[in-house]
Amino acid sequence: MSTIRFRILLVDDHAVVRSGIRRLLEQHTGFEVTAEADSGERGYQLFGETLPDAAVMDLTMPGMGGMEAIRRIIARHPAAKLLVLSMHENAAFANQALKAGAKGYLAKSSLAEELVDALQAIVRGKTYLSPEIARKIAMQTLQDKGDPIQQLSAREFEIFRLLAEGKETEDIALALKLSGKTVANYQTTIKQKLGINSPVEMVRLAIRHGVIES
Structure with a gap:
């Protein structure tokens, strides 16, 4: 009897990371890496072309980025099984990725075996959060009942992050393939939802919630 091999798409802008994940998954008979992308745009395009059983996606990439790519993949393929593998280990990013439609969230600092466990879970229709991320989400839920960032949609969160990093409206519009007017709206x-009026307040809020580094 042949083993079922799940077809995996890798989306990460670092070739070394993709190579490491590919090697790890190829050692496991249940998975086969069938396509790789180095940007959110390419990941979105390849998902539609190859229709993999699951995709492993980074969040912070040049251009569109992972959060927007997840949002667009789910809009077109609602049953898509997307696992985020990110350097961001805080609850804000994990919550937003799940809100966008990801089925799992894993930090890049996780043990290699955990990636296999996570993929096995999501291809079987389950949700997977690494224990550390799950703990942080639980703690945030207890502590931050009034956390304004949770009111943002996934796209609003991504624009908030880019603005807090100091990106101009035109650059954000170009990266996310939106009009400048849409980004301005x-x-x-975002300012209304977060109750902020100035770029300085936006940066402070983003640092406080671990969305950007201080």
């Missing part, structure tokens, strides 16, 4: 909504 989002910016207004």
